[in-house]
Amino acid sequence: MFWSVTVSLLEGFGKTLELFLLTLLFALPLGLVFSFGSMSRFRPLKWLVRALIWVIRGTPLMLQLIVIYYGPGLIGSQVAALGSQNPFLQWLGTWSVMDRFVAALIAFVINYACYFSEIYRGGIESISKGQYEAGQVLGMTKTQVFFRVVLLQVVKRIVPPMSNEIITLVKDTSLARIIAVYEVIWAGQAFIKSDGLLWPLFYTGAFYLVFVGLLSLLFGRIEKKLDYFRG
Amino acid sequence: MKLKKGIALLLALVVLVCTLAACGGKKDTENSDLDTENSNLDTENSDLAYIKDKGTLVIGITDYAPMNYKEKGSTEWTGFDTEYARLVAEKLGVKAEFIVIEWDNKYTELDSKAIDCAWNGMTITEESKLNASVTNPYVKNAQVVVMAKDKLDAYPTAESMKDLQFAVENGSAGAKAAEEAGFTKVTKVADQSATLMEVSSGAADACIIDITMANAMTGEGTSYANYGYKLELTSEEYGIACRKGSDLTEEINKITAELMQDGTMDKLAEKYQLTLIK
Numbered sequence: 001m002f003w004s005v006t007v008s009l010l011e012g013f014g015k016t017l018e019l020f021l022l023t024l025l026f027a028l029p030l031g032l033v034f035s036f037g038s039m040s041r042f043r044p045l046k047w048l049v050r051a052l053i054w055v056i057r058g059t060p061l062m063l064q065l066i067v068i069y070y071g072p073g074l075i076g077s078q079v080a081a082l083g084s085q086n087p088f089l090q091w092l093g094t095w096s097v098m099d100r101f102v103a104a105l106i107a108f109v110i111n112y113a114c115y116f117s118e119i120y121r122g123g124i125e126s127i128s129k130g131q132y133e134a135g136q137v138l139g140m141t142k143t144q145v146f147f148r149v150v151l152l153q154v155v156k157r158i159v160p161p162m163s164n165e166i167i168t169l170v171k172d173t174s175l176a177r178i179i180a181v182y183e184v185i186w187a188g189q190a191f192i193k194s195d196g197l198l199w200p201l202f203y204t205g206a207f208y209l210v211f212v213g214l215l216s217l218l219f220g221r222i223e224k225k226l227d228y229f230r231g
Numbered sequence: 232m233k234l235k236k237g238i239a240l241l242l243a244l245v246v247l248v249c250t251l252a253a254c255g256g257k258k259d260t261e262n263s264d265l266d267t268e269n270s271n272l273d274t275e276n277s278d279l280a281y282i283k284d285k286g287t288l289v290i291g292i293t294d295y296a297p298m299n300y301k302e303k304g305s306t307e308w309t310g311f312d313t314e315y316a317r318l319v320a321e322k323l324g325v326k327a328e329f330i331v332i333e334w335d336n337k338y339t340e341l342d343s344k345a346i347d348c349a350w351n352g353m354t355i356t357e358e359s360k361l362n363a364s365v366t367n368p369y370v371k372n373a374q375v376v377v378m379a380k381d382k383l384d385a386y387p388t389a390e391s392m393k394d395l396q397f398a399v400e401n402g403s404a405g406a407k408a409a410e411e412a413g414f415t416k417v418t419k420v421a422d423q424s425a426t427l428m429e430v431s432s433g434a435a436d437a438c439i440i441d442i443t444m445a446n447a448m449t450g451e452g453t454s455y456a457n458y459g460y461k462l463e464l465t466s467e468e469y470g471i472a473c474r475k476g477s478d479l480t481e482e483i484n485k486i487t488a489e490l491m492q493d494g495t496m497d498k499l500a501e502k503y504q505l506t507l508i509k
Contacts, residue, residue: 073343196453
């Protein structure tokens, strides 16, 4: 029994990992895009991005998952029922639900990109203006200063808050069960209903612990590597 | 300066596209080969035609013995509702596809066409009739009070239980039964299995769940070997939820009537020890 539970939980944890890794893959660069947007001197863009960040950080991720998965299908069937001849409404009427995993991934990427972008912004804005000025005196363009002087210092400064956020992401993936993405908690709970067994649910904690432990070691190592680079 | 504005605009576009992509889904390709306008209108009006057209009946379930469950070591769904649904799908000429859903979301799943029916020992209530199109009842169920076996004799009636702490599934028939019985100390949790956890952890004295669930989850060989039930609070009826206004409901009623008549349902009910409603 222990063995078959482990196998089934591993399967669920595979889904958890897949969601975690893909979210990181897309959210890390998208967060940088958002942070540039929120620091832009082009006002409309700045406010647009800040409004997006406000909405995403201001609403629960669970709600965002529900909206992104069920939203298109609900709009589609409601509009199709109107039977309008308007081409735009007809197009809206063709909307339907997407794959559950894809919906979860979109929700997580947008949500985490917003949080990451604020960490990036904090890091970038913490670099003193003097460094830009010094770079300019040496004849470097602003882009050159950013990539050759500023960026590495930013990376070093944001490692602790980023590791915090990334560890939170590992555990937040469990929210995906609300739209029936079968991750590890779901796999654990399945045993309560099918076999009347409680312990598999608690056993899932071990999977998170081990994985977060590995991540913590990794982040510790990264911090050490960047240590020579004293700010 | 010009270049910077260009970059800024590009970024704005990226943000917009991301947001739109999030809303839009990606099903445009599927509809590129729309039939003629007329048949399109037909499918819009008829849910049955829509289901026959795509060739699958997507059924929302939860893992719930004896309705839908998997035998140990098997990956195939079995159970009363599973076999019943397969028979109906066969008569409709489509494939039955089972998908485990978060049961609280069943009406949203139906409305957004993520599933075509919720078919998992669903108790017919005013609420279900309001949010979905529900078939005729097919099986009888009861709500029972589950507690530690050694306490059962001390609480023979609902009256004697008034001071106990209860756990029920939020929004379930059990929650309603607790209300009707006048129980005041009631904790509402996410699902029926969680009510049992409340009881076994000592957070509640008793829980109110389906008799089918109680049979499957308590007693020998489960985590709840020392729990049982004696008192039935209310009896109720199971039905199948289809999309609101769907013509699938009538079709299932028709097919079920046939299956009742030729004795197929009797055999199924006997196999899974359920009581049919004819």
